[in-house]
Amino acid sequence: MSDTFLAEAARLLGPKGLTTDPADMAAWLTDWRGRYTGRACAIASPADTEEVAALVRLCDRHSVPIVPQGGNSGMSGGATPFEHGGEIILSLRRMNRIRGLDPAGRTVTCEAGVILQVLHEAAEKADLRFPLTLGGKGSATIGGLVSTNAGGTQVLRHGSMRALVLGLEAVMADGSVLDLLTPLKKDNRGFDLKQVLIGSEGTLGIVTAATLKLVPQIAGRTVMWAGTPSLHDARSLLLLAEDLAPGLVEGFEVLPQHSLEAVLDYLPDARAPLAESHPWHALIELVAADETTAARLPEIAEHLLATAFERGLINDATIAASEDQAERLWLIRETISPAERAIGPAMQHDISVPVEKMPAFVEAAVPRLEVDWPGTRAVCFGHLGDGNVHFHVIAPAGRERAEWEAGEGKAISAQVHDMVTAWGGSISAEHGIGRLKRDDLARLADPAMLATMRAIKQALDPKGLLNPGKLV
């Protein structure tokens, strides 16, 4: 790292655009979950795409590696610099303009630094909705969400970022600007470069802006809760819901009796939605964009539950009679993580297998782990419709957290990832690879897949200056 480089960067970006002050930098050197703390020679905060491009060209000339960063709320350490301190953090947070919102076309073009919550509010003002949300919405930026192909609770109906990005602008490793912002529903002019960049975690190019899809506001919703004999039946219930309420199923979450009980213990005011206990529970939300369909949702929900009951897919069910009741049902789902954590140390896994195999996978993996690791309890809950569950393995009672996690916990995680791979699944359904799972990916991924990824990385970033040491 030469002083020339920093001086040139300062001249390029101006006083607002570059800091080397340790106090200003501290918050951005540690990742969201506190797993990694690195160092950086500076934080650059360009004001626009041209400044990003100029900075990238400067870094190229001086061979300075770049760590792109948005809200710093990633789960896998992908936006945190390494400990050696030779990297520069390229923060996109100053680029926070909404360049345009087209209500008729239902699209919005945002710079990379726009915060998700801000986008939600802008869409709402236009009587529209951006249908992706997640816990970190107050800090997560559009650039980070695109670069990590973020998911959330509405993926079942609307897809992850990959499905919501209509256009993209990115600065490539040589400082050229790839302008793919214009949204075209049909375009067969060669390779889909948008899709190459989405989810590439800043290793192939720096996303500076995106054109995103908006959808109509919700005119009404109906939330229901069903007790079901097995995860297989829950899966059949989901297929039935998609048939009987096509285009209306916004959420479909599952949890075992164990998780429900954990929540009931944890939340003093919570009540069980159903009178009796059931092996599995499903939380289903139907939504409609227009008043006419919204008025019919309760009727559609009743027909769905009656049909499911006739077919033996559910044993009992209830439909929320008010928004308040609906909120209470969702609160149970959203409290599972803290409730399970309150029980004691647990290894958490963000996995997916083919949707139709999820019931069989859970039935095979849960007892296998509980037998192999006596005293543990394996719990799965989450987005059955996406084939993506949170797979928690809770430590035997009385174990010390740090020691258990570093020892047995680590071996358990390796076994979970081995099992997922054997079932053709993914060791990272939502949270990406970053630094956290890079070695696991190298260990478990298909060699041809790894070789192809590495060849693309080498082609688009020959000097290896874009987020090195992450992902590939």
Add this chain to the structure above:
Amino acid sequence: MSDTFLAEAARLLGPKGLTTDPADMAAWLTDWRGRYTGRACAIASPADTEEVAALVRLCDRHSVPIVPQGGNSGMSGGATPFEHGGEIILSLRRMNRIRGLDPAGRTVTCEAGVILQVLHEAAEKADLRFPLTLGGKGSATIGGLVSTNAGGTQVLRHGSMRALVLGLEAVMADGSVLDLLTPLKKDNRGFDLKQVLIGSEGTLGIVTAATLKLVPQIAGRTVMWAGTPSLHDARSLLLLAEDLAPGLVEGFEVLPQHSLEAVLDYLPDARAPLAESHPWHALIELVAADETTAARLPEIAEHLLATAFERGLINDATIAASEDQAERLWLIRETISPAERAIGPAMQHDISVPVEKMPAFVEAAVPRLEVDWPGTRAVCFGHLGDGNVHFHVIAPAGRERAEWEAGEGKAISAQVHDMVTAWGGSISAEHGIGRLKRDDLARLADPAMLATMRAIKQALDPKGLLNPGKLV
């Protein structure tokens, strides 16, 4: 081309797997539209993925360029060898097994040589549907459809191949097999290599199999026809339909009065759907997968048309009262191409612009061309919902076809492509680039886009043996 190579290939593939017989080869040396006729040293027809991989390794050793070919029904010459004769055609047609159909998971895994129609029939037997269809369904293969990201008439609701491919198997330039067949709804393990290969026209790898999405069979449909004052109103009508019939709009096609009259002149038995003439017409199809919703479709259609009428979006409309009437409405739409062709020579363009700009584009481009080229008539019809229209420019009366096409017609096409590019659109919405539009792409594409595509091509096919001279 050495005799050693052909001898080794023959040994590798057996008598069924290789031919150099001119009579056997003739049909596969000319493209579907008869624009190009090339030569090839042989046609290889491997029986399975391993044979494809072995052949690719052999070609790599002998530096023999490969032209992958499915049903040879592409529109842009992408599967036709060049005139020099040094290439080998790699036909995937022998690999025509459906490896598995999972009715519960609603997926099917096909080898590349499975013909689209055969897949339709297999899905139907399982009471499901593969929701992509096009004119060449009796010859087009799954491998070709994936490699060209094919579209068709159901893209509005179900997307093009890109949206229907859940998994992919491909042989890469070094003969390694990239196995991405397992369908995962959520997977954030790095770059989406599936999406890199889809639409790459055999220039990055050879698609040998794909796992595809199936959808429920249709329980019923309602087809309607509306006369609308302008293309802007037709666009508003589409947005209204998507709001009032969410998830049910299967087709939305537009045509001008001129095209309707051309069809009425051409088809002796056809009758105008509406009593009066209108500047534009919209053909709308709603479909439902379940009986309950299907029974409500006429009511939904009436509500949609009444609302559109109140808002001044349409002046008149009719709902097909029977399947026979529905077929007659679709027949009008499907007869536009031959009816327009019967009028005389025309330059046809496969273009898209952002959906919301399509009305303004047509209003600007049509008079511009008719003024610049006196006596011509520009006609647009097709998939308004996809921002993709067939843009035909009909020659002035009395012109000789070949002479007009080679002279004025060529200049008109260049002007159409320039205008589309200026509007941020695509010169190839559906049919791909192949050999036909390679030079136009090089002339009009963003330099950063071209450079990125070329870098990826160079990385994944360093010797340039996969379908050279096509696309990039």
